[in-house]
Amino acid sequence: MCHFLEIIEDTENNKTYKKELSTEKIKHVIRSLPRSTLITFTGGEAFMKADFMDILKYSAKNHKVHIITNGVSLSENVVKQLIDLRTRSLFSSGLLYMGVSLEGREEFHDKVTVVPGSYKKTRAGLERLVDQRKKIGGKYPLIHLTCVISLGNVMDLVPLYDYAEKIGVNVCNFVLQNPATYWHAKDYDQANHLLKKPPLIEEIDPKTLKGQLDLLLEREKNYSSQLRFSPNYITPNEIVRYYSNQSSYKDYRCYTPWTxxxxxxxxxxxxxxxxxxxSFDNENNISPWNGERSREFRERIKNEKIFPGCLGCCQSEYIGSEK
Incomplete structure (x- = not known):
């Protein structure tokens, strides 16, 4: 699962939000980015930040923007503002993509989020967004529904795809469950985690999982909603291997240091x-993109291709078994 809950809990319990970058600092960072940049806001939950809409509007002036949210905060007022910020074409700035996370049936989704009623709120927010886009007759923002595959929701995957098709979602994305732990407290250092094999995943019966994946692929033939699996290029057979703890990290590659x-x-x-x-606090106006740590990391990736701790990362790419 994504580790949003851990981040939110730390923010609330330890008041770490007091250490967050100011809005002006964030805008300064945004100004330094090339106009061709696609900016993705994720979290935690981006809409929990009081001045997020101000930051979003600033970003959408000169950049393409993508938001990943739990959908709970998508009220009529927020949705109207989001639609107003939409890009008018693939080549112009504005809100290009909206992603909403839904983890399965109501009981399971609320268990994952630890918030009773969140399933209904998420669906209401998502449907509000889709409906408002239909009213204006526009193509953008594109909307994707994202779900992390797990033992608890394997029988919910097909109904979720049916739901995505029914309401008019552009992409239904099913993601590998990543057992790794990420922690972004200030000045964190987790480089050693790359060399550690991640914990075993909770296994799913291969026949059951393969059967549900086959049903998804069969539906895709007649659906307008695109079916997608993450990491990129992963196959149904590899997904089955992954949930049997039979996958090898060597069958993946990482290109994120360059992209x-x-x-x-x-x-x-x-x-x-x-x-x-x-950190932005100590870069001395030197772009971290070309800083010493960045260059070192790219060199490590060139040599190693991938690390044991990368298995399950949605940013990796599946290349198939090495012969």
């Missing part, structure tokens, strides 16, 4: 969530 950069609410900079590259 993505992220920063936490505290100003820590990273491409891989385990490997901290620096």
């Amino acid at each position: 993505k950069m992220a920063f936490s609410a505290y100003g820590d900079i990273f491409s891989c969530p385990h490997y901290r590259l620096g």
